[in-house]
Amino acid sequence: xxxxxxxxxxxxxxxxxxxxxxxxxxxxxxxxxxxxxxxxxxxxxxxxxxxxxxxxxxxxxxxxxxxxxxxxxxxxxxxxxxxxxxxxxxxxxxxxxxxxxxxxxxxxxxxxxxxxxxxxxxxxxxxxxxxxxxxxxxxxxxxxxxxxxxxxxxxxxxxxxxxxxxxxxxxxxxxxxxxxxxxxxxxxxxxxxxxxxxxxxxxxxxxxxxxxxxxxxxxxxxxxxxxxxxxxxxxxxxxxxxxxxxxxxxxxxxxxxxxxxxxxxxxxxxxxxxxxxxxxxxxxxxxxxxxxxxxxxxxxxxxxxxxxxxxxxxxxxxxxxxxxxxxxxxxxxxxxxxxxxxxxxxxxxxxxxxxxxxxxxxxxxxxxxxxxxxxxxxxxxxxxxxxxxxxxxxxxxxxxxxxxxxxxxxxxxxxxxxxxxxxxxxxxxxxxxxxx
Amino acid sequence: xxxxxxxxxxxxxxxxxxxxxxxxxxxxxxxxxxxxxxxxxxxxxxxxxxxxxxxxxxxxxxxxxxxxxxxxxxxxxxxxxxxxxxxxxxxxxxxxxxxxxxxxxxxxxxxxxxxxxxxxxxxxxxxxxxxxxxxxxxxxxxxxxxxxxxxxxxxxxxxxxxxxxxxxxxxxxxxxxxxxxxxxxxxxxxxxxxxxxxxxxxxxxxxxxxxxxxxxxxxxxxxxxxxxxxxxxxxxxxxxxxxxxxxxxxxxxxxxxxxxxxxxxxxxxxxxxxxxxxxxxxxxxxxxxxxxxxxxxxxxxxxxxxxxxxxxxxxxxxxxxxxxx
Numbered sequence: 001x002x003x004x005x006x007x008x009x010x011x012x013x014x015x016x017x018x019x020x021x022x023x024x025x026x027x028x029x030x031x032x033x034x035x036x037x038x039x040x041x042x043x044x045x046x047x048x049x050x051x052x053x054x055x056x057x058x059x060x061x062x063x064x065x066x067x068x069x070x071x072x073x074x075x076x077x078x079x080x081x082x083x084x085x086x087x088x089x090x091x092x093x094x095x096x097x098x099x100x101x102x103x104x105x106x107x108x109x110x111x112x113x114x115x116x117x118x119x120x121x122x123x124x125x126x127x128x129x130x131x132x133x134x135x136x137x138x139x140x141x142x143x144x145x146x147x148x149x150x151x152x153x154x155x156x157x158x159x160x161x162x163x164x165x166x167x168x169x170x171x172x173x174x175x176x177x178x179x180x181x182x183x184x185x186x187x188x189x190x191x192x193x194x195x196x197x198x199x200x201x202x203x204x205x206x207x208x209x210x211x212x213x214x215x216x217x218x219x220x221x222x223x224x225x226x227x228x229x230x231x232x233x234x235x236x237x238x239x240x241x242x243x244x245x246x247x248x249x250x251x252x253x254x255x256x257x258x259x260x261x262x263x264x265x266x267x268x269x270x271x272x273x274x275x276x277x278x279x280x281x282x283x284x285x286x287x288x289x290x291x292x293x294x295x296x297x298x299x300x301x302x303x304x305x306x307x308x309x310x311x312x313x314x315x316x317x318x319x320x321x322x323x324x325x326x327x328x329x330x331x332x333x334x335x336x337x338x339x340x341x342x343x344x345x346x347x348x349x350x351x352x353x354x355x356x357x358x359x360x361x362x363x364x365x366x367x368x369x370x371x372x373x374x375x376x377x378x379x380x381x382x383x384x385x386x387x388x389x390x391x392x393x394x395x396x397x398x399x400x401x402x403x404x405x406x407x408x409x410x411x412x413x414x415x416x417x418x419x420x421x422x423x424x425x426x427x428x429x430x431x432x433x434x435x436x
Numbered sequence: 437x438x439x440x441x442x443x444x445x446x447x448x449x450x451x452x453x454x455x456x457x458x459x460x461x462x463x464x465x466x467x468x469x470x471x472x473x474x475x476x477x478x479x480x481x482x483x484x485x486x487x488x489x490x491x492x493x494x495x496x497x498x499x500x501x502x503x504x505x506x507x508x509x510x511x512x513x514x515x516x517x518x519x520x521x522x523x524x525x526x527x528x529x530x531x532x533x534x535x536x537x538x539x540x541x542x543x544x545x546x547x548x549x550x551x552x553x554x555x556x557x558x559x560x561x562x563x564x565x566x567x568x569x570x571x572x573x574x575x576x577x578x579x580x581x582x583x584x585x586x587x588x589x590x591x592x593x594x595x596x597x598x599x600x601x602x603x604x605x606x607x608x609x610x611x612x613x614x615x616x617x618x619x620x621x622x623x624x625x626x627x628x629x630x631x632x633x634x635x636x637x638x639x640x641x642x643x644x645x646x647x648x649x650x651x652x653x654x655x656x657x658x659x660x661x662x663x664x665x666x667x668x669x670x671x672x673x674x675x676x677x678x679x680x681x682x683x684x685x686x687x688x689x690x691x692x693x694x695x696x697x698x699x700x701x702x703x704x705x706x707x708x709x710x711x712x713x714x715x716x717x718x719x720x721x722x723x724x725x726x727x728x729x730x731x732x733x734x735x736x737x738x739x740x741x742x743x744x745x746x747x748x749x750x751x752x753x754x755x756x757x758x759x760x761x
Contacts (some may be wrong), residue, residue, distance in 0.1 A: 036613075043611040274615035291706070291728060336672040340707040340724025347703040400702070 004206045027112055033171050037266050038254035045249045048273070051175035052246040052423075054203040054360075056285040059233050063335070064328035065143050065226045067178060068233060076174045077231025080224055082435060084164050087156040089114060093229070094149065097121035100434045101427065103359040104235075109370025115154030119368045126356045131337060135352045135368045136312030137292060141328075142232055143225035144321040159193035159202050164220045179223045186216050188281055196320070196433075201332040218320075222327035234433040238425040242269075245422065249324075261422065266410075268419025274284075276382075276406050276416055278357075287357035287423070293402040294350040296388045297381065303393045306368065310348040313341060350399035361421040375420055379413045382406050386432040448659025469557030470684045473550040479641060480546035483539050485698060490536035497529040547635075549596050553683075556632040561684050568646045570665040571630040574730050576673075624732035626699075630758045636739070638753040641679055641687060642753035643737070645757055648674035667727055667761060672707060675722040676715075677737060677755075693738040694722060698731055711737075722738065733759040 032038060040048070049055065062068035079095040093115040098104040104123045106112075111121040119135050127133065133145035148165050149155035155410070165187045168175060172184060190213070194205035206214065239247075245260045261269070273279040281289050292309040299305050299414065316338070321327055323335035333339070352368055366372040372381065383406045388399040408416065429436050559566055609616075620723055633644045647667055667673065679687045696705040709724035727733060738754040 039613060041611055041613055043616050047612070047616065055559055209669070220524070270614060274617065277617050280617060289728075336724065337707070340672065340726070342706060342708040344708075345704050430737065 004031045013127060020120055032254055032258050032263075033255055034263055037263055037270075038257045039279065039430050040249050044339070045246075046245050048249065048269075051242070051279075051283070051285060051287065053243045053285050054238055054247070056129070056237075060131075062141065062143075062233075062316040063231070063330040064323040065229055066329040067223075067226045068143075068230055070178060070230055072171065072174070073178045073190070073230035074234045075231075076171060076178055076399070077227035077229065078234075078435065079171060079174065079233055080167065080228055085170070086113070086158070086163060087151075088158040088162070092156060094124075094146075095435070097149075097155075098124050100436050103363050103425075103427075105363045107364065109365050111155075113149075113155045114157035117152070117154045118372045120365065122230050122355055123359070123363060125235055125358060126236055126288075128229070128235075129246050129286060129351070130288075130290045132290065132292075132312070132353060134312065136308050136315075137313040137353055138315035139319065140316060140335075142229035143222065144319065146225040146228040146232075147221060147321055147371045151195055159198050160195035160217055160221050161205075162193055164217050164222070165190060167224055175220075175223070178227065182216075182220075186213060187212070190217070204223075216325060222321055223288075225321070231433070236428070236431065236433070238428045238431075240358070240423050240425040242422040245269075262418070264415045265422055266419075267285065268415040269422075271408070271412055271416050272419055276408060277404075278416075281354045282357050288354040292348065292351035292353055294347075294352070294388060294400045295382070295403050296350075296385050296399075296401055297369075297371050298386065300369055303369075305389075305391045305399075306350050306352070307395070309348065309351040309353075310396065313343045313348065316341060317343065346397045346402040348406055349395060349397055351402075357423055359424050362424050375417050376413070379406075379408070383408050383413060383431065439482060463546055466557050466560040466684065468680075469560065473554035473557060474548050474682055476550035476553065477635075480543045480550060483543040483637075487536050487539035487543055488611075490532050490539060490619070494529055494532035495531060497525055501525050501529065521755060543630060548707040550560075551631070551633065551635055553612045554635070555644075557684055558633060558642060558644060558678075561680070562644075562678060565678065566644065566646065567631065567649060567663045569634055572645070572647065572759050572761070573666050574669060574727070624758070624760050628670075628732075628758050628760065629761055632757070634755055634757060636753045636755050639682075641681060641751055641755070642684075642738070643755045644678045645682075645735070646676050648676045667725070667759075669730070670726065670728055672724055674727045675725050677711070679720065680719050686716075688714065688717045691740040692720065693740050695736040695738065696733060698729075698733055700732055701729075727761060730761045733761060736760065 042321075043347045059068075067073040081098075084090055084093045084096075087093065096113050097106045097111040097117075098109075098121060099106055104125050106121050109120060111117040122135065127145075129141055131140070133139040133142060134148070139145040139148065150158060151160060156163070168169075168184055168187050176182065191205040191208070194209060194217075196206050197203075198206070209217075241260060245257065248256055248260060251257075257266075271278075272282075281291065281293060283289055291418045292312075294308065316322060317366045319325075322333060323330050324337045328335070360366075361375060364373060364375070366375070366378050372378045382403060385401075385403050385405060387401045427436055428434050451709045475679070501522065504518055524717045555569075559569065608732045632646060633640055633642070638751040647665070677692070679690060681687050692711045694709045694711065696709070697703065705726060707726040709722055709726075711720045714720050722737075736754055737757075738752050740752065
């Protein structure tokens with residue numbers, strides 16, 4: 001810290017804003033009942049800066065998708081993302097459950113398309129930064145993730161051949177611009193529905209196809225995923241009030257800070273990184289560490305228990321479209337996460353990926369089954385968590401449990417809740433990628 | 437017992453003087469370090485044995501005492517002779533306990549000396565191959581804050597007394613007004629052995645760990661490791677595990693099982709690392725290493741030999757390395 005600035009900081013502890021040339025009149029300052037609340041040290045500011053969206057940077061380079069940063073691929077991906085005609089009924093697209101106006105969520109406990117999905121639809125914002133996809137991390141890339149809903153009976157409910165045929169009929173030029181010329185004839189010979197992952201008829205049809213045709217279909221199918229991944233990598237999160245606050249911190253002008261954050265919100269921020277311990281997992285510009293934890297969100301009575309990551313890794317081992325698959329653009333030794341995948345450990349049982357807290361106040365309900373309708377309920381859970389119930393028939397071992405009772409007062413809980421509201425970004429009406 | 441103790445003291449004294457001589461000598465042959473280490477190890481075991489015997493004896497005395505005292509409690513007619521024998525037994529018990537504890541400390545000290553002498557011999561032997569002698573750390577630029585760093589533990593109804601409240605865990609720093617939860621090294625004991633050179637549990641093998649910096653065959657993710665004593669945060673990287681027998685000769689074709697965990701956090705490594713190959717006799721590459729947070733980690737390399745198949749896992753020899761990242 002330069003000497004003059006240090007001096008300024010020290011004196012400002014005594015007389016607010018004494019050194020700031022453009023500090024407001026004493027009348028402005030009078031509104032701040034607790035001036036210390038708005039005092040942040042140099043180290044505080046450096047620490048908090050790590051949460052700013054300005055620190056996010058580009059998504060990590062994709063090793064398994066060489067089209068990840070191709071703009072044409074992203075354009076095609078956007079078309080595929082919003083195109084309802086690619087689902088079996090013609091009524092659903094990715095945007096059905098990932099609605100731009102709802103920050104790419106759907107506001108439902110469990111999502112509804114052809115059927116009702118097992119878990120709630122998480123936002124796709126920031127997903128490009130995560131090494132694992134889905135709540136249980138059962139996919140190791142966004143392109144592989146994008147292929148899941150297409151063949152899911154509760155979502156697109158279509159088959160690999162039907163989807164590939166429609167894509168190539170509708171987007172032949174766009175597809176070939178990105179992925180190169182292909183002979184389109186093969187789609188004419190395909191059965192209506194064929195897939196290794198579908199119903200019995202569909203699976204039988206798939207078996208009847210020769211290896212070369214299967215390979216052609218899988219190539220196009222995986223490329224559509226790569227295009228949708230390229231699209232999702234373009235989605236930017238606009239600055240929220242929180243980011244503005246962080247940006248304004250170095251000015252060290254409490255009255256300016258007070259215009260951005262109320263006293264309660266600052267108290268909430270201090271709790272968030274302090275006593276409430278949220279930042280221990282919800283950290284960095286996206287407020288997530290991308291790891292898997294079991295916070296003991298209650299399992300609904302009528303369902304099988306949540307096995308989380310324990311189940312996710314099992315799926316990864318048999319997944320057709322991982323980094324190690326022939327559809328990946330990576331060499332085998334580059335797929336380190338898959339080669340050294342942890343498949344056992346009590347900490348995997350019931351553990352789910354830490355969700356981002358960006359736009360959290362406007363993306364209710366919460367948790368994988370929408371167990372909580374409001375942030376109040378979420379905070380109440382953290383305040384007095386119930387450990388997961390050990391179901392000896394279903395759990396491979398006693399579920400791990402990762403949280404401690406926060407013991408926040410009612411006022412503190414309210415402050416924390418109001419802080420979370422500052423993480424909401426305005427909807428970027430002019431950003432074409434958002435499709436608003 | 438006193439005679440044994442005197443003999444051992446003399447032996448030990450002899451070793452100290454030899455050690456001093458080695459420290460000043462520039463041209464010490466490799467084998468002398470290793471021979472000395474072996475000698476110290478042998479003595480340490482003998483002392484340990486003697487120490488255990490003393491503890492066993494002490495327990496016997498304690499039992500005798502208990503028997504003598506039992507009627508006293510019941511009948512309250514304490515006889516003078518008993519009183520005398522009790523006080524003698526108490527003295528004996530104290531003596532045995534004291535001597536046992538002293539010998540245990542001595543044995544521990546001898547083992548430490550053996551390990552550090554063996555380390556010298558090991559280093560002379562492998563010389564150019566060893567790039568780092570220091571205990572492994574994490575890049576100092578990595579702040580402690582961003583890990584699930586607070587006292588996260590498995591808590592269950594069956595474990596109701598769990599730990600302090602989070603508010604007690606926040607730390608006050610003079611340069612911060614934020615009460616960021618304190619963390620990390622909280623559970624590592626201050627005298628923890630974090631050496632990168634260790635005897636195996638059964639003291640039949642000796643090993644050294646270091647970050648593998650050879651980038652010729654590695655993938656892009658490991659290319660940017662420059663600080664050889666520091667492991668990266670949240671990045672998959674490789675280690676070299678170098679193993680010799682007690683003569684200082686490399687041991688080939690060992691099958692290792694790799695385990696890692698954080699004693700303060702009830703979780704393991706986020707990946708499943710394994711020994712992928714042996715680049716030269718006794719030099720094993722451990723790939724898939726990844727640490728998702730700073731703090732106290734324990735890495736265990738378990739020797740899986742064919743002979744051990746019928747043995748319980750408890751009998752398998754292993755190396756334990758403590759890391760305070």
